[in-house]
Amino acid sequence: MAAMSDHETVDTDTTDDVVARVLSSAETRSSGYSLFATGSAQALQRPETADAPGSGYDGDQFDREDRQSLRRVAGLSTELEDVTEVEYRQLRLENVVIIGVYSQGTLSDAENSLHELAALAETAGAVVLDGLLQRRPHPDPSTYFGKGKAEELRAIVQSLGADTVIADTELAPSQRRALEDVVKVKVIDRTAVILDIFSQHAKSREGKAQVELAQLEYLLPRLRGWGESMSRQAGGQVGGAGAGMGSRGPGETKIELDRRRIHTRMAKLRKQIVAMKPARDAKRANRKRNAVPSVAIAGYTNAGKSSLLNRVTSAGVLVENALFATLDATVRKSSTADGRPYTLADTVGFVRQLPHQLVEAFRSTLEEVADSDVVVHVVDGSHPDPASQITTVRDVLGDAGARGIPEIVVFNKSDLVSPDDRLVLRGLEPNAIFVSARTGEGIPELLAAIDEILPRPTVEVDLLVPYGRGDVVTMLHEKNTVLSTEYEEAGTHVRALVNPEFEERLGEFAVTR
Structure with a gap:
């Protein structure tokens, strides 16, 4: 396998089946994937004139403390006896190797995609040790990387001490299992990483329900069972003698039980999300009604x-x-x-x-x-x-x-x-x-x-609003364009441009000439 840095080039005309090492942890931290450069979102600072609108002050951001308190930290075991109670809330960093297969496009495009996967992995709470690219017409239907290259990946994983491999595309369940059997560590794909990030960052009740539903939909076809050995029910055999003929059988296996529970939970989550929709629609409708x-x-x-x-x-x-x-x-x-x-x-x-x-x-x-x-x-x-x-x-x-x-x-x-x-x-x-x-x-x-x-008020109205209806004048100023205002004995004479939604509601105050 040919190793190279980000700044070296690959002769793609002569090497269609080469695994190019495009990322090392030192290069990731130093030279420069722009997602982690200073001066981006995290570099915003609170100026002295923090209270001025548009000053750039990002607000108090009370959520930041909660988000940071759950950050993964290096060197911590998840076993309770090894850490303090506070440290137990934090998860051990995973050491990962990322892999990708590209069949079309340039090497630069493939590297950009792998860099993005590295950023996703680090956001999820992992340390990216290395990244591998292979050029081939199609991913191997069995092990994604091909048998020989999968063995090379296994050697790299062992030498670096990685405990997870992340693929840059969505893996079929059979591909993930076959690759795990070769490299002997956990194998996940890009979709699993994104779902993990969403599960960490979801805050609202609706957001958590949406993320859980997506995770269950992803998990359902990837359940792994071992047939009858996983059976949790044995029909009439459990009850001993007297159960009678026709009642003895393998019963429901563990994987079947898991599938049923997942389907039940997904149905419940869908109902919860549908139940949350009216409140959101009501807020949106209120904004539309007020134009x-x-x-x-x-x-x-x-x-x-x-x-x-x-x-x-x-x-x-x-x-x-x-x-x-x-x-x-x-x-x-x-x-x-x-x-x-x-x-x-x-x-x-x-x-x-x-x-x-x-x-x-x-x-x-x-x-x-x-x-x-x-x-x-x-x-x-x-x-x-x-x-x-x-x-x-x-x-x-x-x-x-x-x-x-x-x-x-x-x-x-x-x-x-x-x-x-x-x-x-x-x-x-x-x-x-x-x-x-x-x-x-x-x-x-x-x-x-x-x-x-933005749409502008287009309907011109001439109104005489009684002094007791100051709310109407306020609404005209806040949500429409007031052309002129005069104060007369009978009330406030207002000429304004309003949205069509307001014309009918203001009909009782219209001035007839």
Whole structure:
């Protein structure tokens, strides 16, 4: 097997069956996968003028202490007698080797995908020791890596002391079991890692139910049993003599029992998620009834969506330099320069090869995007492959029914982007806006673009509102555009532009000429 660093090249014309070592732990920590570079989301600091709106202060972020208290730490056993009571709440770091097979595209694309898997593994709480790539037309249907290369992987795992192997694609249950039999350590796939991250980060009741449902759907076809030896019931034989003919049999095996319990639990979770939908729909309907436009912040994971929300609204949403730090949709109120209110919704990030179980389970979160008036598509401008991120996000938005919604493309982390890279990004999206949630660059341009696209009141009304109905005047100022105000003996004479939803409700105050 040929070993190489990230900066060496591979002659792909002469080596179609080479395992290229593309990642070592030293290179991962030093040279540079951009997801772990300083200056990203975790580098946001609280300025002295913390209370000023739009100052960049991320809020108190009370969730951060809870998130950090469950971080995995190195060198700790999970046995209670080996650690203190406080340390027992923390899990031992896993040492992992990541592997991938690519049949098309360039080596650079395959390396970017493996780097992303490394970031996912570290977010889940693992130490990436090494990474292996193999070029072949198709993954081996038996052991994914091929028999000979699987033996080489086993030697690497033993030499490094790894206890887990992670594949960059979703493995069939038979592939996972066969590869485990060869390498003699636990084997999981990319989907399992993403599900693990979601289970750690889910906070709300609905989010936890969605994650558990996705995990059970993933687990169901991967249960491993050993036939009759796993039987937990023996029919009439257990009852001894007298049970009679026709009552003796193998009974329900352990794996059958597990499947039945999983199906029962999944049915219960689906009912819980459906029961939570009316409350969410009621909030959304209330915003629509009051004609409050909505803006959804969508994008690739770790692109800086929560940082952008905090910069604009001082929402105090948890900001962390980790993948899938945000799972639960957060909605905050903002307003345009002329006082028109709108809502900003921070949504879960997307990732390439997003497990279909999660897409279905988080359908309710994606509805926040599908029902919005504007989508702010946030892209990590410092990422080595922003084009694939844009494609991935737009594919998921299309699946969510948000393809026809006006889109504002925002290249975030512009303080980390060189002038030459800006020209390349401008070629990808000529109308994009460069912003930095950390420094505030481009935020006024983004707000102006939102102001321009949001629907404006179009119906002109002439109203005479009695002095006892000050709530109507307040509503006109807060949710519509007031053109003029005069105070007369009978009440307040107001000329305003209102949304069509309000015209009928204001009919009793209309001035007839």
